[in-house]
Amino acid sequence: MPPVITTAEVGNTKIDIAPLEVISLKLLLEDDKAEHLKLYSAASSLGFFYVDIRDSESYITDVEQLYSTTERYFMQPEEAKLKDFVEADEFRGYKGGKNWGSLEILRDDLDKISLPTVVQPDAATIQRFISCSHEMAHTIIDSLSKNLWPDSKNNLKDQHRQNIPSNTSLKVYRGPMLENLGDVADNTHTDGGTLTLLYTDKWGTQVELPWNKEWAWVEAKPGHAIVNVADALQTFSGGRLHSCRHRITQPIAGFEERWAIAYLFRPENGIALTAL
Numbered sequence: 631m632p633p634v635i636t637t638a639e640v641g642n643t644k645i646d647i648a649p650l651e652v653i654s655l656k657l658l659l660e661d662d663k664a665e666h667l668k669l670y671s672a673a674s675s676l677g678f679f680y681v682d683i684r685d686s687e688s689y690i691t692d693v694e695q696l697y698s699t700t701e702r703y704f705m706q707p708e709e710a711k712l713k714d715f716v717e718a719d720e721f722r723g724y725k726g727g728k729n730w731g732s733l734e735i736l737r738d739d740l741d742k743i744s745l746p747t748v749v750q751p752d753a754a755t756i757q758r759f760i761s762c763s764h765e766m767a768h769t770i771i772d773s774l775s776k777n778l779w780p781d782s783k784n785n786l787k788d789q790h791r792q793n794i795p796s797n798t799s800l801k802v803y804r805g806p807m808l809e810n811l812g813d814v815a816d817n818t819h820t821d822g823g824t825l826t827l828l829y830t831d832k833w834g835t836q837v838e839l840p841w842n843k844e845w846a847w848v849e850a851k852p853g854h855a856i857v858n859v860a861d862a863l864q865t866f867s868g869g870r871l872h873s874c875r876h877r878i879t880q881p882i883a884g885f886e887e888r889w890a891i892a893y894l895f896r897p898e899n900g901i902a903l904t905a906l
């Protein structure tokens with residue numbers, strides 16, 4: 631039976647809330663069998679779930695700090711941000727326009743490049759956020775591997791070895807925030823990598839429910855990461871895990887600043903994208 635959909639009031643608009651399971655990071659780390667199964671079930675049905683990180687206080691503090699870093703970055707004049715634009719590079723630097731923007735920093739570049747000046751005071755926070763997010767992503771793929779291949783040595787860690795180059799990154803976003811809802815461009819997509827870990831405190835993501843193809847909103851939950859299965863993971867799993875279609879949008883008309891912080895966990899460069 632499909633999960634029960636609850637609703638919320640935003641302005642005078644009633645919106646449907648997507649039924650995301652809550653997975654405890656603490657229980658995964660304690661190797662709790664029931665929690666591994668719950669994670670597998672969430673990743674193979676909706677493909678979006680929460681990971682409860684309330685036991686990781688310093689990580690939560692870093693996420694909070696990154697919201698202000700993000701705000702400080704995007705509040706700069708456009709010409710300052712354009713200095714971070716990287717020509718013909720899908721994975722690096724600033725991209726943006728009047729009502730939206732993103733800044734992406736590759737994990738592998740951290741020791742090689744200088745961060746944008748306005749972000750530099752938070753270099754240590756960024757370093758710690760990347761390191762903790764990376765560990766969490768590894769905990770998740772290790773847990774999923776146990777249920778995907780219980781009788782074999784297959785483990786997704788082999789596609790995500792620690793010291794092999796990858797396009798894994800930190801990406802921060804601004805927008806959309808438009809007066810007129812009709813002006814919000816449709817950007818329905820699936821993510822290309824392995825897992826996306828997202829932190830936000832606003833309504834901004836809609837997912838397509840796989841059982842009836844209807845759209846529902848992902849509620850921001852304090853102390854929880856919003857995590858989704860991406861295309862490479864769906865492929866590695868032979869289609870058993872679900873990379874869910876979603877879009878970034880706003881529930882009602884009107885300007886409201888909107889920030890999000892994502893950790894885009896991607897496979898090693900050059901690895902064959904095929905079922906394991």
Ligand SMILES: [Fe+2]
Nearest residue numbers: 819820821876
């Ligand atoms: Fe996405």
